[in-house]
């Protein structure tokens with residue numbers, strides 16, 4: 001994977017991830033690979049009528065698939081523009097106001113880049129909104145059967161009985177995709193990377209999955225698909241994902257602005273309009289918060305008598321805290337646990353040696369060079385994609 005070369009399907013138990021289903025992959029990053037597997041698993045679940053929780057964000061929000069899974073996983077302008085916009089937005093956060101405003105005025109540098117990226121995202125969203133409105137007004141069967149966020153909001157009216165504007169619909173959908181799409185897939189990429197360095201954790205997760213599914217046969221087609229109550233019982237996996245998010249939070253810094261004068265509990269005075277940036281990444285690694293072993297990956301710190309114990313949202317800030325706590329937290333855990341357990345049960349995800357793994361400076365903590373992996377089938381016979 002990542003070499004760009006095409007490999008033929010082999011019957012080796014430990015095949016490179018560019019074999020089989022993935023043989024057309026060019027220079028793919030693991031985020032894309034995991035999203036691919038995620039969507040693959042998702043489609044299976046949807047086909048089997050298991051809609052609860054496990055759905056893909058662009059499909060949930062817009063009711064449309066941007067095409068990220070087309071053969072060869074081509075670069076999709078919408079997805080690329082999304083990622084570029086998050087990178088350019090972070091640059092605005094750390095650039096003095098006078099400078100970024102000048103750049104915006106002259107349409108230069110990161111601001112020009114941001115405007116162009118947003119234009120691509122908007123164009124895609126507006127096109128979907130236009131088509132959806134047409135579908136709904138012509139009463140097409142497909143639209144009446146839809147239950148995505150866009151369809152729901154398009155049918156709704158505001159307090160005055162007026163339909164929501166295209167701009168409002170665009171903002172709802174783009175916001176939802178931004179909040180939920182890359183956050184979960186990025187978290188999974190860091191999780192699998194950490195797991196590779198901590199085989200003992202992987203072993204415990206497998207033990208937990210085995211115990212939970214003991215005595216249960218496969219589903220109708222012979223493949224085991226986890227039930228919601230089984231996913232809920234995966235407490236060690238929950239701890240392992242939380243620990244990954246503590247060290248590698250999908251949103252590494254967050255940013256607020258005081259709407260009125262305020263005073264922090266420690267006496268710090270905030271004037272109206274003051275911007276506050278808090279570093280979730282750093283807070284997850286502070287000895288004063290997490291103790292001497294703050295830099296170690298230890299899912300056990302989340303367990304008490306074998307049960308998962310959640311931490312205060314003001315200590316574990318990966319999902320923010322207070323009134324603006326992530327609305328999708330439970331959904332995110334459910335889908336990450338479902339995907340991680342489904343992959344781990346079938347494959348050992350082996351990270352390519354010497355591949356540089358470093359965070360990228362963006363609103364979402366992508367891996368700068370992606371993650372190159374090999375998927376090794378656990379049953380020793382199957383190859384990815386077969």
Ligand code: HEM
Pocket residue numbers: 176179180181183184187245249250251254255317318319320323324325326327328329331332
């Ligand atoms: C590992 C996955 C996720 C992480 C780490 C995460 C993290 C966060 C953080 C830090 C915020 C606060 C942003 C701010 O201060 O403005 C937030 C807000 C939000 N998240 Fe998530 N998120 C995740 C997944 C999801 C998913 C899957 C969804 C949707 C299904 C979602 C929906 C939202 C929404 C709607 C908000 C805005 C809440 C508000 O402002 O009232 N998130 N998330």
